[in-house]
Amino acid sequence: MYKSIPERLAALRNLMKENAIETCIIPTSDSHQGEYVASHFKFRKYLSGFTGSAGTLVVGKDKAGLWTDSRYYLQAEQELLGSGIDLYKTTLPETPGIPEWIADMNYRSAGIDGDVFAARDALKMIHVFNKKGIRLIDDFKPYAEVWPDRPALPGEPFYVFPVKYAGKSVKEKITELRIQLGRLGAGYLPVSGLDDIAWLFNLRGNDVDFNPVGLAFALISPDSMILYADKNKIDDSTLSYLKQNNIQLREYTSLYADLDRLPENSGVFTDTARINYSIYKHIPSHCARVEGTAPTTALKSVKNPVEIAGFRTAMQKEGVALVRFWRWFEAALDQGLEIYETDLVQKMSELRLEQENCKGDSFNSIISYNEHGAIVHYSPSESTKARILPEGYLLVDTGGQYLEGTTDITRTFSLYRGATPIEFKQDYARILKGNIALTECVFPTHTRGSQLDIMARQFLWKDLLQYGHGTCHGVGHFLNVHEGPQSIRMEENPEKIKAGMVMSNEPGIYRAGKYGLRVENMMLVTEKEESEFGEFLGFETLSLCPLELKAIDKNYYTRHEIDWINAYHRFVYSRLSTLLNEEEKAWLTVKTQEI
Numbered sequence: 275m276y277k278s279i280p281e282r283l284a285a286l287r288n289l290m291k292e293n294a295i296e297t298c299i300i301p302t303s304d305s306h307q308g309e310y311v312a313s314h315f316k317f318r319k320y321l322s323g324f325t326g327s328a329g330t331l332v333v334g335k336d337k338a339g340l341w342t343d344s345r346y347y348l349q350a351e352q353e354l355l356g357s358g359i360d361l362y363k364t365t366l367p368e369t370p371g372i373p374e375w376i377a378d379m380n381y382r383s384a385g386i387d388g389d390v391f392a393a394r395d396a397l398k399m400i401h402v403f404n405k406k407g408i409r410l411i412d413d414f415k416p417y418a419e420v421w422p423d424r425p426a427l428p429g430e431p432f433y434v435f436p437v438k439y440a441g442k443s444v445k446e447k448i449t450e451l452r453i454q455l456g457r458l459g460a461g462y463l464p465v466s467g468l469d470d471i472a473w474l475f476n477l478r479g480n481d482v483d484f485n486p487v488g489l490a491f492a493l494i495s496p497d498s499m500i501l502y503a504d505k506n507k508i509d510d511s512t513l514s515y516l517k518q519n520n521i522q523l524r525e526y527t528s529l530y531a532d533l534d535r536l537p538e539n540s541g542v543f544t545d546t547a548r549i550n551y552s553i554y555k556h557i558p559s560h561c562a563r564v565e566g567t568a569p570t571t572a573l574k575s576v577k578n579p580v581e582i583a584g585f586r587t588a589m590q591k592e593g594v595a596l597v598r599f600w601r602w603f604e605a606a607l608d609q610g611l612e613i614y615e616t617d618l619v620q621k622m623s624e625l626r627l628e629q630e631n632c633k634g635d636s637f638n639s640i641i642s643y644n645e646h647g648a649i650v651h652y653s654p655s656e657s658t659k660a661r662i663l664p665e666g667y668l669l670v671d672t673g674g675q676y677l678e679g680t681t682d683i684t685r686t687f688s689l690y691r692g693a694t695p696i697e698f699k700q701d702y703a704r705i706l707k708g709n710i711a712l713t714e715c716v717f718p719t720h721t722r723g724s725q726l727d728i729m730a731r732q733f734l735w736k737d738l739l740q741y742g743h744g745t746c747h748g749v750g751h752f753l754n755v756h757e758g759p760q761s762i763r764m765e766e767n768p769e770k771i772k773a774g775m776v777m778s779n780e781p782g783i784y785r786a787g788k789y790g791l792r793v794e795n796m797m798l799v800t801e802k803e804e805s806e807f808g809e810f811l812g813f814e815t816l817s818l819c820p821l822e823l824k825a826i827d828k829n830y831y832t833r834h835e836i837d838w839i840n841a842y843h844r845f846v847y848s849r850l851s852t853l854l855n856e857e858e859k860a861w862l863t864v865k866t867q868e869i
Contacts, residue, residue, distance in 0.1 A: 385414030441580030647790025
């Protein structure tokens, strides 16, 4: 076993030299391009020591670099110290792209494992490499030699997700899917996104942290559905369910060979962002590729009435857990208990699991005190945990997985017993006003997320302030907390916002060395009345948790915004109070009082 990061990099470089490879590119992703990956696929973390959920490691014969985005700049700087790996900040204009960096370093060959590289990324890289005269080796798999104690593939069983929660049967979903494929001129669809497969087949699993999915591929044809999974993970009950729904079961890695045998002149839909490069390469040249966003992803993003009702139920349960967490936390501070960030992460999970049909957290709670809040995706650990004192600020970004739906919410608390400092109140106003403005936005159908992003950022921009992450992401239904294809962010995304989508709303501001501040609610995209100018959409807030009244100064808000805050608090109280005991209701009454 190679103990240190430099030893691990040296072992990889030795293997690269044996294979005439001058640089190796290691992404964060697995074979399914998921956000959370099983330990079996965490080669980038093993090699670099960087624990963030996004980043690409490039190891050259004499230099190494890690590319990651603004969420992880502070974290990466800390975790890469002494590793011999340089940090490259992807959102800065002076930062070179990975292919360009490789060319600038005069490396003439690059190795990747095509199984874990998104086809889109590999194709972009190949385009640059071809112009630069760099040879790509796409089947470089150094794991056995470099990672001797590599964890095995997870073996958790699949289970059936009942229609009473899913809202539609497999038959209904596959019918809709085939109609979409027909319109697009494709008969075949290879599916590798674990959430797409789980949604389509009404199956769930426990193979990765936080997302209730299992490792599998699928292939949809005009007359068959094939699930590729470890057969040891399919019990008799699930196997019977597959047979009832005419879903064939084959071994996990058999997809590649089946793609090789596709009939001539077949139309194959390829979502190059969601399939790995090996899948892309195995589609025969005699097939016509139809490229775009996978219809499974698009269909899944629009929730049916049962799923929407489920989200509202999940929000109530999550709201109760949050009330109990906040109330417990305040009492603990008042009593002078020694509390650390990690204690709060554990307590939030415990209180959430007390709720019926809760299956755990939807992500690792981001609970950060004071300056830690400026690290956007900070994850407290035993080595970094801060003690919470009755002063300063606490950011709590948390979420749960319920059979009825997935939740994601952020609140930022002022812990001062006296007056909250003016700077924080001003920042809170900038963020909350943006949150309200986006929530109340009405817009025509066919609007893209980038056209709405300014609604949330406007109060920051006028004071020359900014945040580096997106404003909204999609949220799955008892699936991934971050779900596409929709988003609201500065960067262009061609996907249109559609009625029935569920999204976050999370503007923020991060002052290094001081605090991070974010207010996040989940929203449902709803239809507005049609006018002579066409159809319009809007948002309905779903999340149920009080805002921080200690941070709200009425002088910074319009009368309309104050009315919105009061109306939201009445909504929170009406939805949660019937589920609380008398002491909890009294506490909530204070937290939702009119301002």
